[in-house]
Amino acid sequence: MARTRQRQSGARRTGTQTRRPANGRARDEGGIIPQLARAVREVESAVEKRSIAPSTRTKFQVVALLAREERLRIKADETLSESRRGEELKRLDGIATILAQTAGRDSTLFELLGDGAEVDSEARALIREIKTAGGIEVAEEVPAPKQVEPSESEPRRVVPQSVLSRRLANPFMVPDFSAPRRRHRDSELARWELLGPLFRSFEQADSGAPACMVLPEPGLIKVPEGLELMHHQAELVEAAKEHRSFLLADEPGLGKTAQALLAAQAADAYPLLVVVPNVVKTNWAREAERWTPRHPATVIHGDGDTIDGFADIIIVNYEVLDRHVGWLTELGFRGMVVDEAHFIKNKSSQRSQHVLHVAASIRRTIGRPLLMALTGTPLINDIDDFRAIWQFLGWIDDRKPLGPLMDALEDTGLTPLEPAFFPAARRAVIEQGIVRRRKVDVAKDIPERRIADIPVELDGEAGRSIRAAEAELTRRLVARYDSALAARKEGHEVAGIDHDLVRRVAGWEREDGDEKTGENVFGLMRRIGRAKAELAADYTAQLARNVGKVVFFARHIDVMDVAEANFAKRGIKYASIRGDQSTAARTRNIDSFVNDPEIEVIVCSLAAAGVGVNLQVASNVVLAELSWTAAEQTQAIDRVHRIGQDEPVTAWRLIAAQTVDTRIAEIIDTKAGLAARALDGSDEDVVSSVDLQTEALVALLTAALSARELAG
Template identity: 55%
Template sequence: MPTTAPARQRKKSSSARRDDEAPIIPILARKVREVEAKAQRNKLGPTNRVKFQVIAFLVREERARVKADESVGDQARAELLKRLDGVATILAKTAARDTSLIQLLEVDQATSPVARRMRRDWLLDAGVELAAEELVIDDAKPAAPDTVVPAVASERAVRPVQVDARIESNPFLAPDFARYTPRPNPRRRLDDWELMGPLYKSFAQGAGGGSASMTLPEVPEFDRLSPRGLEVMPHQSRFLEAVRQGHRSFLLADEPGLGKTAQSVLAASVANAYPLLVVVPNVVKMNWAREVERWTPHRRASVISGDGADVDAFADVFIVNYEILDRHLAWLADLGLGGMVVDEAHFIKNLSSQRSQNVLALAQRVRQVPGADPLMLALTGTPLINDVEDFDAIWRFLDWTDGTKPGPELMERLDGTGYTPADKAFYPAARQAVIDMGIVRRRKKDVARDLPDKLVADMPVQLDDEVGRSIAQAEKELQRRLADRYRRILAARGDRGLAPGEIDEDIVDLVATGELEESRAAGTDGDNVFSMVRRIGQGKAVLAADYAAQLQRSVGKVVFFAKHVDVMDRAEEHFRQAGIRAVAIRGEQSQAARQQAIDSFNDDPEVGVIVCSLTAAGVGVNLQAASNVVLAELSWTSAEQTQAIDRVHRIGQDEPVTAWRIIAAHTIDQRIAELIDRKEGLALRALDGERTGDEPAESVQLAALKSLLRDALGA
């Protein structure tokens, strides 16, 4: 709804540099640097994209004003235009780094309410007097689209033969979406504030704020949910009691291994949220069907595969993997879903991906039915991978925000705090307001105290053969290339007032970012950080497999994780030669073959090792027959490493779990291991309220390149 800027004049910051002839320019310069810093860390979320757009058209507006203002002298005009050119140059460089921004440069005016509000606030900060019509911002939303199927997917769309029969068997008329109009939101005190940035900041500063978990009801006196022979644990029972009391949207962020699947299956039963759609990674489709049968044997599950020819349209639970969801969007949207579960919800964090757009479009359709109160569950033990803005897509799925501002319920909670983002007290209060929307986060050490300990132990290995020497030479060449670029840029920029031996961190960031972009474009071709890490993995393959073989002979079953197919191949061959029976989980396997491998490892005493792909088996797989994990290759994120280890360290495990990381000594492998450990601080701070070092939100790859460059410069 319309919002109006406060009538009172905003207080000028004492630290803000003012310019009598163009007071908006210092503001634009400060804002563009903020956007540039985010882009360099590959974390340009929706708030900063809008900021980028507003800067672009304000630069154009100010350039036209300066040129037309006859009261400005020629010398002053030239200086102002030069400063605007500087802002425009940073915009162009940022757009070159993230090409999806280029289209935002083509917009001539602020189109969205958020962009118009941002433009208004910046101009008011600069002391600009605005016309009355510019002070009022209309938040009216465009009409919802008639279909959830994107044009790119319409040709692939399918409709199983039984679907129409199920829809026609429903005695109720289909809802008329055209007649449904949302009620206008009341005018609120915080309508004039940009709130998404402060909400993210409230989690980034989460230290001291306690665990990110809403207050749950006490454990009910009787467990009336578990089928015969099964038992719901107390932490699961409290979550289900919250569902029974009427809460319907959750980010269930329990640590991996605490039974999120079982909780979701039972929550659907408690809420009678049928038909229920479960969107999952391909590797866990069959496991979800088993869990539905196990925990709710009176319900039928249907696994959707390919074109859906075998779909049981009269089932209670439909299970589909992300990769084929686009083919089934249309009929699922017509089915009248009573609930939706997104498993491993961090998979949708990239809002530009078709995967994310499909999930969000279907979620919107599920909520559109008048009077509907669907059960919406986002499940992930690792909602934050690199940055707090990883929350964005999940919050949109749950309808807590729309990406540009909080939804009505969250806005009401924020308004009730009595604070604004100008108050320090706003941030812990805002964090708690979001948590109370439905974040449930429990840690193993708190709710499963009888679960054995988990230890991550590093095993350094020496690559002293020809492969090791070539890797060492490639690393030196990379350092030399980075240092040469740094020195050329430093020489071109001239004296920057650096003390002897001091390093310009801005140039370090620029050089490392440029190298990372080139490396991503080249992939594993040439000598870059990606090809180097892959060669290290190849060099460690047999050494890691040999260590796993020794473990297997002494402690029994072992889980062996690797990133690349050739490393898995070498490991399997080594186990075969060593006389150890091994099975594997790979991305190209069929569902039946994958499940057979899991069952064989867990149930067959003759199977000693399971060789797993970090991407194909890192989520949703139960391998607790083992208590030892060998990580032959390192992941690029702490979350992926944690997910892999927690295939073993989960409810039902009765032995201490040890994860052995095989580290190539005196190589970039060591740096990556250290950086992965440091990245765990984000989740501990944002979700668990622990006080940790405030590490910058940058990728492990970028941090590793910076570390190499600093060493080359003698820092």
């Protein structure tokens, strides 16, 4: 007896339930299923009348949860005969069918069925009520933990006064019933883990595989007088009249900003939220005024005290998004654009979480919002960079494909066990809205570009110091290799150089290297950049005197300082783009370079000016320091090589001879970027920024071991 009481007490403490016989009645006369059937009919009736109160949504969620729970119980109940089990499951199937049809009328109901959907106190109370009516005894719940007040360290949230005025002027948000009804189907792929295979389908793309969704021929698209759309731009705008999600991954320089603004106009996706890096938000406001002048744009600075809350286009930068998330999720946006979308690739960052949160709220509120992710370099370090972008667009969640993408995968009739699944899956994802065009294909009137290497000798003390540091790094790599080789067990000998071990040693060195010593690959490249600075500035000055305006790119501030001092000494007028500039100063410097014929050079930081800057007034670029990715180098060159350029573009890349600089330049040239492999169907190997650092160390160690073998 004591043991029985103990079990019952434990059941109450843990919130478990006990099924109570319903006076011996057959289950078809009582039990929980009739309760669920009655509740689901009430939900169906309310949705048909478009009277979807919060209580209706709660009832929908509860019926779905209890039907799922009852199905599992019936399948596990060994006391039921097969015929009785079949009857009960058939009744539950009828309830599930009504739920699916009802959710098809209001797609926002699907959000209540996700794994992360919150079950609030009202839902829990209704669960207890239905279970009790169905003859199930429900124990008392464990009290919910006390809510903790937000700490002072949490982000400060603001609501601009003009936004409050807009809310008062429009107190009711008109419901949007434009979402298409999703078909109900049993999912053959539901038991598969699909995200991994979807990503691999892009890694394994065949040479020449298409990377762009089928786009319609453009109809009449009105643009302001004096402006003209190129054909590839008009295709995207035409598609936006029907399609609603795009990863616009055109190569840099093909006019993605104009496409996004006109797509929003074609889709009537106002108000439109545009999330951008800080360095380009003023440019977005300018482009909006230029391409869609009938739709006023406003830019959020700081707390947003100066914004126009009634504007059609609201532009906010990633850096201040956190303090505006609250009201942005409630304003009723019908469209959202994320510029330089590779900025959200790290899903654990606050920046990414805020973007995904706002996008999810828009999808819940609006039946078919326009969602656009813009980036010329969607993949930088890893194929997994796709994950956050696809989630922003609503194609996937944390675990699986969603909605139309899942339907498209089902339509293939294939599973990841079959090789044909991968090209079919890639095509299914692309048709969700990936748009990738290359300049060579759609903008043949843009003159060609080329990269010209200029080898330079590092003389004097700086050159000797760099060569000594490289030699010390190489000796350390060789010693580490020899130590690992000696520690191996017998039977693992490899004739000649063990290239697998070489790669592992390079990886260890990259992870363990101390940047402060100046003897790892990071510090070495920075010292090489400083040593090249004067030479790069000299060459830039010669170009400016002979061919006109020049764009000078460097990675480090001290290299920029040396270059600017050189130009000042020569009497060459220059402008500058740095990361610590205000938006006004940055805009002023760009305008002076573009419009003032006396400004001959603009000195740019790779980090601050690598994106969102139009400098096609020049046709010559000097790369004083090498990038760590091919994508970053391309982004820099494409500030000049873009629509509006009418001269051939040359990027002059200064390479320090007889140093690791030469090896890194070779690696960049022989390894394609991820986008070339995954989106453009290139057969070339993929290399990321981390890989590039490792490859440089591999080259140093391999050369040293080869020299030792020849000498030995």
